[in-house]
Amino acid sequence: MKRRTTTSRAGGTLVALLAGAMLITACSAGGTTSETSADRSTGSGGKRAPAAPSAAPERQEDGAPRKESGDARETVPPDYLSTFALDVDTAGYGYARRTLGDGRLPAPDTVRPEEFVNSFRQGYERPKDNGFSVTVDGTKAGSGADEWSLVRVGLATRTADDTGERPPAALTFVVDISGSMAEPGRLDLAKKSLGILTDELRDDDSVSLVTFSGEAETRLEMTRLGGNRTEIRDAVDELEPADSTNVAAGVERGYDEAVKGHRKGATNRVVLLSDALANTGETDADAILERIGDAREEYGITLFGVGVGSDYGDALMERLTNKGDGNTTYIGDETQARKVFVDQLPAHVQLRARDAKAQVAFDRETVQQFRLIGYENRKVADEDFRDDSVDGGEVGPGHTVTALYAVRLRDGASGHVATATVRWLDPKTRKAHEETGSVNTGAVDGRLWDGENHRFQVTAVAAYFADILRGGDLPGTPALGELARHARRLAATTEDSSVEKLATAIEQADRIKGGGGDEPPGGGAEGEVG
Numbered sequence: 252m253k254r255r256t257t258t259s260r261a262g263g264t265l266v267a268l269l270a271g272a273m274l275i276t277a278c279s280a281g282g283t284t285s286e287t288s289a290d291r292s293t294g295s296g297g298k299r300a301p302a303a304p305s306a307a308p309e310r311q312e313d314g315a316p317r318k319e320s321g322d323a324r325e326t327v328p329p330d331y332l333s334t335f336a337l338d339v340d341t342a343g344y345g346y347a348r349r350t351l352g353d354g355r356l357p358a359p360d361t362v363r364p365e366e367f368v369n370s371f372r373q374g375y376e377r378p379k380d381n382g383f384s385v386t387v388d389g390t391k392a393g394s395g396a397d398e399w400s401l402v403r404v405g406l407a408t409r410t411a412d413d414t415g416e417r418p419p420a421a422l423t424f425v426v427d428i429s430g431s432m433a434e435p436g437r438l439d440l441a442k443k444s445l446g447i448l449t450d451e452l453r454d455d456d457s458v459s460l461v462t463f464s465g466e467a468e469t470r471l472e473m474t475r476l477g478g479n480r481t482e483i484r485d486a487v488d489e490l491e492p493a494d495s496t497n498v499a500a501g502v503e504r505g506y507d508e509a510v511k512g513h514r515k516g517a518t519n520r521v522v523l524l525s526d527a528l529a530n531t532g533e534t535d536a537d538a539i540l541e542r543i544g545d546a547r548e549e550y551g552i553t554l555f556g557v558g559v560g561s562d563y564g565d566a567l568m569e570r571l572t573n574k575g576d577g578n579t580t581y582i583g584d585e586t587q588a589r590k591v592f593v594d595q596l597p598a599h600v601q602l603r604a605r606d607a608k609a610q611v612a613f614d615r616e617t618v619q620q621f622r623l624i625g626y627e628n629r630k631v632a633d634e635d636f637r638d639d640s641v642d643g644g645e646v647g648p649g650h651t652v653t654a655l656y657a658v659r660l661r662d663g664a665s666g667h668v669a670t671a672t673v674r675w676l677d678p679k680t681r682k683a684h685e686e687t688g689s690v691n692t693g694a695v696d697g698r699l700w701d702g703e704n705h706r707f708q709v710t711a712v713a714a715y716f717a718d719i720l721r722g723g724d725l726p727g728t729p730a731l732g733e734l735a736r737h738a739r740r741l742a743a744t745t746e747d748s749s750v751e752k753l754a755t756a757i758e759q760a761d762r763i764k765g766g767g768g769d770e771p772p773g774g775g776a777e778g779e780v781g
Contacts, residue, residue: 330633331612331613331614331615331618331621332610332611332612332613332633333610333611333613333621333623333656334608334609334610334611334630334631334632334633334635334636335608335609335623335626335629335630335631335654336607336608336629336630336631336642336643336644337406337604337607337608337609337629337643337644337646337652337673338365338366338369338573338578338626338629338644338652339369339578339644339645339646339647339650339652340363340365340366340369340569340572340573340578340579340580341366341369341370341579341580341581342366342556342558342565342568342569342579342580342581343361343362343363343366343367343565343569343581344366344367344370344581344713344717345370345558345580345581345582345583345587346361346558346563346565346581346583347361347362347367347717347720347756348583348752348756349561349563349581349583350561351756351759351760351763352583352756352759353561354759354763355763356720356760356763356764357720359720359721359722360566360721361565361566362717362720362721363569363625363627363628363717364624364625364655364713364714364717364718364721365624365625365626365629365653365654366625366717367713367714367716367717368624368625368653368655368710368713368714368717369651369652369653370713370749371706371709371710371713371747371749371750371753372651372706372709372747372749373405373407373651373653373706373710374706375405375406375407375651376407377407377408377409377410378407378408378409378686379409380409381408381409381603381604381677382408382409382603382604382675382677382684382686383406383407383408383603383604383607383646383673383675383686384406384407384686385404385405385406385671385672385673385686385687385688386403386404386405386406386407386688387402387403387404387405387669387670387671387688387689387690388402388403388405388690388694388695388704388707389401389402389403389658389668389690389694389695390695390696390697390698390699390702390704390707391695391696391697391698391699392657392699392726392727393699393700393711393715393726393727393728393729394700394727394729395726395727396726396727398659398660399657399658399659399726399727400657400658400659400660400695401655401656401657401658401695401699401707401711401727402621402655402656402658402668402669402690402695403653403654403655403656403707403710404609404611404653404654404655404656404669404671404688405651405652405653406609406646406651406652406653406673407650407651407652408603408604408646408647408648408649408650408651409603409648409649410648410649411601411647411648411649417518417600417601418516418517418518418600418601419453419455419456419457419514419516419517419518420452420453420456420457420517420518420519420520420600421456421457421458421473421509421512421513421514421517421518421519421520422452422456422457422458422459422520422521422522422600423458423459423460423461423473423505423506423508423509423512423520423521423522424445424458424459424460424461424522424524425461425462425463425501425502425504425505425521425522425523425524425525426438426441426445426460426461426462426463426490426501426524426525427441427462427463427464427496427498427501427523427524427525427526427527428462428463428464428490428491428492428493429463429464429465429492429493429494429495429496429497429526429528430464430492430493430494430495430496431496431526431528431560431562432492432525432526432559432560433492434560434561436559436560436561436583436584437526437559437560438490438491438492440559440582440584440585440588441490441524441557441559442487442488442490443585443588444524444557444582444588444591444592445460445487445524445592446484446487446488447588447589447592447593448592448593448596449476449480449483449484449487450480451592451593451596452476453476454475454476454477454478455475455476455477456475456476457473457474457475457476457512457514457517458471458473458474458476458483459471459472459473459474459508459509459512460483460486460487461501461504461505461508462490462501463496463497463498463500463501463504464492464493464494464495464496464497465493465494465495465497465500465531466497466500467497467500467501467503467504467505468504469504469508470486470489470490471483471486472508472511472512473508473511473512473514495530495531496525496526496528496529496530496531497529497531497532498525498527498529498532498533498534498539498567499529499532499533499534499538499539500531500532501523501525502521502523502539502571503539505521505523506521506552509521509550509552510550510552513550513552518553518600518601518602519550519551519552519553520552520553520554520555520600521552521553521554521555522554522555522556522557522596523554523555523556523557523568523571524557524559525556525557525558525559525564525568526558526559526560526562526563526564527556527558527563527564527565527567527568527571528560528562528563528564529564529567534567536567536570536571537570539571540571553577553602553645554571554572554577554578555572555577555578555579555580555596556568556569556571556572556577556578556579556580557579557580557581557582557591558579558580558581558582559581559582559583563581569628573628573629577645578644578645600647601647601648601678602645602646602647602678603646603647603648603650603678604645604646604675604676604677604678605643605645605675605676605677605678605681606639606641606642606643606644606645606675606676607643607644607645607646607673607674607675607676608631608635608636608641608643608644608673608674608675609652609654609671609672609673609674610633610636610671610672610674611623611654611656611669611670611671611672612669612670612671612672613658613668613669614666614667614668614669616661616664616666616667617660617661617664617665617666617667617668617692618658618659618660618661618664618668618669619659619660619661620658620659621656621657621658621659621669622656622657622658622725623654623655623656624654624655624656624657624714624717624718624725625654625655625714625717626654629644631643636672636674637674637683639676639683643674643675646675653710655710655711655714656669657725657726657727658695659726660692660695664692665692666691666692667689667691667692668689668690668691668692668694668695669689669690670687670688670689671687671688671689672685672686672687673685673686673687699711699727700737705741705744705745706745708737708741709738709741709745709747709750709753712734712737712738712741712753712757713753715727715728715729715734716731716734716753716756716757716760719731719734719760720760731757731760731761731764732761734757735754735757735758735761738750738753738754738757739751739754741754742754
């Protein structure tokens with residue numbers, strides 16, 4: 252085993268890549284899907300979602316697209332497409348719970364509804380092979396918004412293989428040891444997490460350890476777990492807080508070490524543990540990532556961001572992982588750390604899909620308006636859906652991704668509402684595949700709170716809660732007190748401790764806001780026209 256300590260400053264050469272995904276949720280339940288494949292470079296050869304365009308239409312001054320007809324240009328109606336990269340982040344929800352527990356409301360710009368929704372089990376049917384199942388269902392929105400419905404697009408991957416069958420992992424841990432990490436629940440929790448993981452990884456897995464404060468140090472070069480666990484634990488135990496936070500130096504050194512220790516045939520990943528409160532060196536995520544972009548395709552190293560601390564640089568961590576094709580989670584206590592580092596990371600070092608994107612085509616004959624709840628930072632141009640050079644999201648085994656839409660149907664509408672298509676690249680062959688699912692008006696007629704689909708109701712509670720926290724106006728949003736009562740009922744019905752914690756968070760928010768009574772937040776304004 253090689254163990255050494257070296258030092259580099261923030262300006263060193265950054266050699267590697269960001270691209271990655273882990274996972275934070277898991278589930279199972281029903282939906283019908285059909286599988287297709289398509290040529291990666293042209294997008295041809297596979298069945299496509301209805302209304303999906305092959306190129307972006309030119310638009311006139313009022314925003315409506317044009318189409319060519321000989322030499323004349325004719326106005327055509329706006330497209331009814333919604334396209335986004337898949338997102339498996341959950342850090343925003345974890346940090347919101349921590350902030351509410353401290354007696355404060357989270358800043359609105361740290362609240363991302365998709366991260367709230369994706370923190371809960373959904374119960375989707377899972378595919379038998381690699382790739383995705385697609386479930387599309389719906390219901391009427393909450394009370395007071397009878398003209399609106401909620402449409403849920405659910406994507407799920409097959410669960411993890413037996414841990415003995417997965418490829419070995421090569422993990423480079425980049426640990427923040429700046430002064431701000433001295434607060435209880437930061438560096439101490441990071442060290443405890445690494446100790447837990449050292450016990451859980453297999454003998455043929457490898458780890459390296461990099462720390463950063465004002466500068467970055469390599470504490471441990473890439474080392475096999477077998478026969479070296481004591482040495483690895485000693486390296487972790489020696490970590491102590493220092494001074495400033497140079498995230499750029501840590502990321503740079505981390506990727507240097509990940510490239511040096513790169514193992515062919517293994518899952519190579521960088522894991523960044525930090526409060527992301529950068530105050531030294533480069534502090535802009537795009538600038539940090541620009542220097543490593545060229546290495547992304549060459550090495551296939553993925554990124555996982557783990558946030559800690561009562562003050563947490565959510566925007567920087569989220570930007571780093573989004574731009575680097577990765578994802579984030581947040582740990583506030585040892586229970587959450589054990590869930591991430593014991594239940595998830597060791598079993599899910601594989602990938603099921605690379606550059607995954609979703610496109611939902613709404614039927615203009617039945618749909619008057621629609622609005623995607625969240626995913627603002629993950630939007631993709633409609634014409635880039637089948638351009639596989641455009642980054643999507645990386646998704647691992649056993650994960651679910653949910654997109655919730657507020658949809659206003661036309662008066663008397665009947666028939667097809669929407670078709671959802673997910674497109675992804677096989678992690679090994681880079682071959683493109685697609686899967687589709689659809690929903691009709693008959694499936695969105697039920698009442699939200701009266702139905703038996705409790706998992707859908709949990710999804711709605713999480714989305715409404717996030718929208719309240721960020722000051723939105725989602726149609727049908729209940730007051731916090733009523734929303735908390737729904738959550739308590741669902742916690743008992745599902746016997747799910749995560750839903751019970753959601754109910755507690757809503758009650759905390761209600762108390763902080765002073766108990767807003769029965770008046771729903773926002774004005775119930777209409778959603779965006781697609």
